[in-house]
Amino acid sequence: MRIVFKTSYDADINYFRHGVQAAWYLLLAALAILLPLFFDTFWLGEMTNLLIWAIAGMGLMILVGQTGQASLGHAAFLAVGCYANVLLQERLGLPFILSFPLAGVIAGLAGVLIAIPTTKLHGIYLAIGTLAISILTDDLIVIAEPLTNGVVGLFAPTISIFGLEIDRYGNPERFYWLVLIVTILVVLAYRNLLRSPLGRSFAAVRDSEVSAQAMGVNIARTKAVSFGISTAITGLAGALMGHFAGIFNNETFNIIISIQLLMMIVIGGLGSIHGAFFGAVVVALMPQAIAMGRDFVAGLIGSGSIAIPGLEAAIFGAILIGFILFEPMGIYGRWVKIRTYFELFPFYRRDMFRRQKSYLKTERMR
Amino acid sequence: MDVLQLVVSGLANGCVYGLIALGFVLIYKATEAVNFAQGDFMMLGAFIALGLTNQEFLGWPFWLSVPIAIVVMGAFGYLLDLFVLRRMFGQSQIAIVILTIALGFVLRFFAGLIWGHEPISLESPIAGKDVRFGGLVLGLDEVMIIAVTLILTVALYFYFNRTKLGVAMQAASQNQLAAYYMGIPVMRVHSLIWALAGAVAAIAGILFASKGSIDPSIGLLGIKAFAAAVIGGFGSLPGALLGGLIVGLIEPFSSYYIAAGYSQIMPYLLLFLILIFRPHGILAQVHRKKV
Numbered sequence: 001m002r003i004v005f006k007t008s009y010d011a012d013i014n015y016f017r018h019g020v021q022a023a024w025y026l027l028l029a030a031l032a033i034l035l036p037l038f039f040d041t042f043w044l045g046e047m048t049n050l051l052i053w054a055i056a057g058m059g060l061m062i063l064v065g066q067t068g069q070a071s072l073g074h075a076a077f078l079a080v081g082c083y084a085n086v087l088l089q090e091r092l093g094l095p096f097i098l099s100f101p102l103a104g105v106i107a108g109l110a111g112v113l114i115a116i117p118t119t120k121l122h123g124i125y126l127a128i129g130t131l132a133i134s135i136l137t138d139d140l141i142v143i144a145e146p147l148t149n150g151v152v153g154l155f156a157p158t159i160s161i162f163g164l165e166i167d168r169y170g171n172p173e174r175f176y177w178l179v180l181i182v183t184i185l186v187v188l189a190y191r192n193l194l195r196s197p198l199g200r201s202f203a204a205v206r207d208s209e210v211s212a213q214a215m216g217v218n219i220a221r222t223k224a225v226s227f228g229i230s231t232a233i234t235g236l237a238g239a240l241m242g243h244f245a246g247i248f249n250n251e252t253f254n255i256i257i258s259i260q261l262l263m264m265i266v267i268g269g270l271g272s273i274h275g276a277f278f279g280a281v282v283v284a285l286m287p288q289a290i291a292m293g294r295d296f297v298a299g300l301i302g303s304g305s306i307a308i309p310g311l312e313a314a315i316f317g318a319i320l321i322g323f324i325l326f327e328p329m330g331i332y333g334r335w336v337k338i339r340t341y342f343e344l345f346p347f348y349r350r351d352m353f354r355r356q357k358s359y360l361k362t363e364r365m366r
Numbered sequence: 367m368d369v370l371q372l373v374v375s376g377l378a379n380g381c382v383y384g385l386i387a388l389g390f391v392l393i394y395k396a397t398e399a400v401n402f403a404q405g406d407f408m409m410l411g412a413f414i415a416l417g418l419t420n421q422e423f424l425g426w427p428f429w430l431s432v433p434i435a436i437v438v439m440g441a442f443g444y445l446l447d448l449f450v451l452r453r454m455f456g457q458s459q460i461a462i463v464i465l466t467i468a469l470g471f472v473l474r475f476f477a478g479l480i481w482g483h484e485p486i487s488l489e490s491p492i493a494g495k496d497v498r499f500g501g502l503v504l505g506l507d508e509v510m511i512i513a514v515t516l517i518l519t520v521a522l523y524f525y526f527n528r529t530k531l532g533v534a535m536q537a538a539s540q541n542q543l544a545a546y547y548m549g550i551p552v553m554r555v556h557s558l559i560w561a562l563a564g565a566v567a568a569i570a571g572i573l574f575a576s577k578g579s580i581d582p583s584i585g586l587l588g589i590k591a592f593a594a595a596v597i598g599g600f601g602s603l604p605g606a607l608l609g610g611l612i613v614g615l616i617e618p619f620s621s622y623y624i625a626a627g628y629s630q631i632m633p634y635l636l637l638f639l640i641l642i643f644r645p646h647g648i649l650a651q652v653h654r655k656k657v
Contacts, residue, residue, distance in 0.1 A: 070460040072467075117642040124400055124600075127463060128592050129641055132634040135589060139631045255589075259467055266464050310582070314475030317468035324465045325453050 002343070013195040032180055036173035044172050050284035051179045052240045055186050057265050057276030059233030062190065064262065065271035066199065067226040068206030073130030074234050074261050076137035079253035081107040081235025082242035086154050087147065096159045100239055107235020108228045115227035119220045126223075134258045141250035153249030156242045168244055179240055186233055190273055193229070202226050256313070263320045269330025278331040282319070287312060329353070370502060372618045378508035378577065380614020381515035385570035386591035387598065387606035388519065389563040395526065395601050396535040396559040399451075399462040403470040404567060405588020410473055411439040411568030412575040412584075413481050416488045428490050436568045443564025447557040455553070470585055477582040490576035507577045514573060518566065519607045526603065535559055593637040599647025608648060612636070 004011070004018050016022035036044055060074050085103035088094045094102070118129040141148045148154065159166040159178070166174045193199045201222050204212035209219055242248050260283060268279025290312055327334050333353070341348040389404040401407075417423045418431030450469075454462055495506040526532040537545040538555045546552050574580065574587075590613060598609025613633045621629030640647060 064460070068458075068460070070463060072463075117638070117645070121641075121645050124459060124463070125596070125641065125645070127400075127460070128596055129638070131589060132593060132637050136631055136634045143628070143631075255586075262464060263468065266461075308479070310471075310475040310478050313471045317471030317475075320468040321450070321465060321472070324461055324468070325450065328457065328461060 015191060029184070033177070036176055041172050044176055045168075046284060046288065048168075048172070048176045048179050048244060050280050051176075051183045052237055052244055053261075053264065053284050054277045054280035055179075055183055055240065056234050056237035056261055057268065057280050058186055058190055058273060059230050059235075059237060060261055061265050061270070061273070061276045062193070062202070062233065063226055063230035064265060065275065066194070066202040066206060067223060067230075069223055069226065070124075070127040070262065071130040071227070071230070071258075072127050072255075072262060073132070073134035073137075073258050074231070075253040075255065075257035076130070076133045077107045077111055077231040077234040078238030078241060078257065079137050079141065079250075080110050080231075081238030082248060082253070083141070083148055083154070084235070085239035086156050086242055089157055090154075095161070097161055100236065103239040104232045104236040107238065108232030110235075111231025112224050112228035115224040119223035119227070126227075131255070131258075134255045138250050138254055149249075151249055151251075153247050153252070154242075155247050156245070159243060168246060175243070179244075182236065182240065186236070187273055189233075198222075198225065260316070263316060265330075267320055267323050267330055269332030272332050274332040274335075275330050278335075282331075283316075286316065290315065328355075368622075372622060373615065374502075374504055374508055376615040376618045377611060378505075378511045378614070379617065380594075380611035381511045381607075382570055382574045382577075382610070383587070383591045383594045383613050384607040384610025385515055385518070385566060385573070386588055387595040387610050388522065388603060389566045389570070390591065390595050391601060391603055391606040392522070392559055392563045392566065394539075395603075396539050397556050398539050399459055399466075401466050401560075401563065402463055402588070403466040403473060403585070404563065405591065406470040406473040406477075406585035407439065407443070407564055407567035408571040408574065408588070409477060409580065409582060409585040410442070410571070411435055411564070412488065412571030412580050413477050413582075414438055415568070415572045416486060416575055416580070417481060420486070420489050432572055435572060436565050439564040439568035440561040441564075443567075444557050444561035446564075447560035451556070451560065452553060470588075474582045474585060481582070483581055483583075485579035485581045487579040488572065488575035490572075492576055505577075507573075511573045511577060514569065515607065518569065519603060522566075523603045531555075531558070590633055593633045596637055596647055597633075597640050599649035602647070602649040605647055605649035 002018065002020075006012070016025065035047060039047065056074070056078060059077075060071065063069050063071055081103045084106040085096075085099050088099035088102055089096060092099075114129065114133055115126070118126045142150050144150075158170070159175075161178075164174070165171070166178055168175045201212065201217045204215060204217050205219055205222050205226075212222075213219055238253070241252075245252060264279035264283045265275055266279070267282050268277065269275030323330060329336070337353055340352065386404055386408055389407065390401060393399055393401045393404075415431050415435035418426045418434060419428050424431075446469075450465070451462070454465065490507075492507045492510050497504050497506050497509050526536060534545070534550045535555050535558075537548065538550055538552045542552055571580070574584070591610065594609035594613045595606050596609070597612055598605030598607070613636070616632045616636060617629050620632040644650070
């Protein structure tokens with residue numbers, strides 16, 4: 001058990017609680033930077049995909065985990081970021097270094113515009129409104145064909161930063177490092193947001209809207225800002241996803257992606273950056289795991305390859321149901337419990353992480 | 367005459383949306399949870415009836431398999447609440463939303479495994495027959511859907527406002543703790559409402575499957591029913607039907623008068639207009655919450 005002796009007020013909001021923790025995270029960062037030395041092209045691509053999902057997950061986590069609002073339509077903002085990034089490069093000839101942040105800004109503004117009508121309402125309305133957005137986006141991309149090329153889709157150009165060519169297939173390790181840099185920047189921004197007054201007002205809205213209002217937090221504005229920041233980060237992830245996929249159309253960012261994104265952060269653990277990464281590991285690596293499992297079973301039975309449609313979604317759903325019922329805090333929550341058990345050994349008690357139940361009262365009066 | 371035909375087919379579609387929306391509203395009204403798998407409940411109910419009736423499966427008589435399907439779906443709803451949702455008691459609404467979405471994925475997978483992914487239609491005696499009102503030729507299936515929906519909505523409306531159990535369900539949603547102190551078995555009330563929602567979903571599914579064909583992904587229709595429920599006013603039973611009818615009517619008319627590509631986005635555009643100008647729906651149930 002480690003005792004942290006706090007000698008300044010900064011100790012409460014520092015990036016790391018103590019030196020050993022900082023050392024572990026620096027080691028992790030070093031490993032992540034050196035990863036292309038150990039992995040071949042295929043697995044490097046998978047790791048890049050994982051990081052992109054983690055960025056998108058962090059975007060959604062700000063909304064769901066920090067502010068407590070659910071969005072079922074974040075794939076729409078992946079699409080906004082992706083299309084904005086490529087169109088700014090191709091139609092206006094902007095370099096990637098400008099189009100990429102602008103894509104995030106555009107996605108953020110789109111998010112705020114959509115959030116404004118629903119943020120005064122109960123959280124469930126935001127979920128339904130965003131669900132509608134996700135479906136509308138699919139159709140709008142087809143309708144706006146002159147701009148988006150409709151169902152044929154668009155090609156993402158090769159990224160060029162000050163003459164340095166970055167291509168997903170040509171030089172995957174450069175693309176990986178680009179994604180890694182964006183990931184680290186987003187993590188830093190997320191951490192800084194949490195220790196700012198805005199981040200604390202997010203938490204206040206999540207924990208009790210009534211108390212937050214009593215403490216002078218403007219709830220509707222806070223929700224809208226949270227939605228905007230969330231969609232901006234998601235837009236950045238979408239821009240990277242477009243470059244990763246190479247070609248994309250209206251089907252690339254459908255409603256299933258939105259739902260998968262939400263499920264991902266629930267499995268990972270709501271309310272923590274770690275949760276976004278753990279969830280991304282599950283989402284990004286599960287197709288591979290299922291393919292391997294299927295080959296293994298096919299080898300046992302001695303038949304050829306078997307393909308069951310919808311199996312992936314069903315396994316994902318089943319894992320999610322298991323987590324919500326037995327470990328609502330997700331993978332990260334389980335890890336914290338195990339860590340606490342060993343840190344406090346033998347003083348860990350079963351009810352240490354028990355959450356208080358809240359009994360519902362309706363907003364409907366009739 | 368064209369317009370009248372459009373109106374009737376729109377009404378019939380709208381009634382199916384209304385029936386699914388009714389399922390959402392029932393659960394929302396009594397447990398304050400939102401069941402995102404309601405569309406998949408409908409799919410499952412339709413497939414159970416279809417599996418019992420159709421010749422390539424069991425080939426039982428239609429009028430025998432319909433009540434069985436309704437009862438099975440009711441039992442499914444009850445058991446689902448008993449074994450899964452009861453554990454969620456006291457957790458946030460968002461958790462239940464995510465749980466039911468995941469459940470929808472699982473149900474869709476098993477339906478695909480059992481009944482295949484090809485669209486099948488229910489061999490029902492009401493399909494493909496005509497009814498004549500003066501010069502107007504209407505499908506018997508469409509008339510049946512409209513009639514059954516109206517009867518069901520009125521019955522449920524009176525059930526909620528006039529019977530003891532219905533009022534108990536409303537009380538359980540308005541304040542769980544207070545309802546429990548008043549002697550209402552809140553847990554059992556929740557299970558019953560899930561059973562009722564399952565039965566309503568089965569009826570919607572049977573009506574839908576005898577009008578057209580179904581496949582496991584038909585549950586995504588539930589999203590349109592969501593729009594219907596919000597337009598009508600979440601938490602209001604007549605509102606659900608009204609919203610369903612509006613969504614059902616707006617679709618054929620916009621594809622007839624504007625362009626085919628726009629018909630599917632109209633319900634959602636309407637949803638947004640409603641959210642901006644009359645956020646709690648046409649038949650609003652919500653008043654400003656006082657601190």
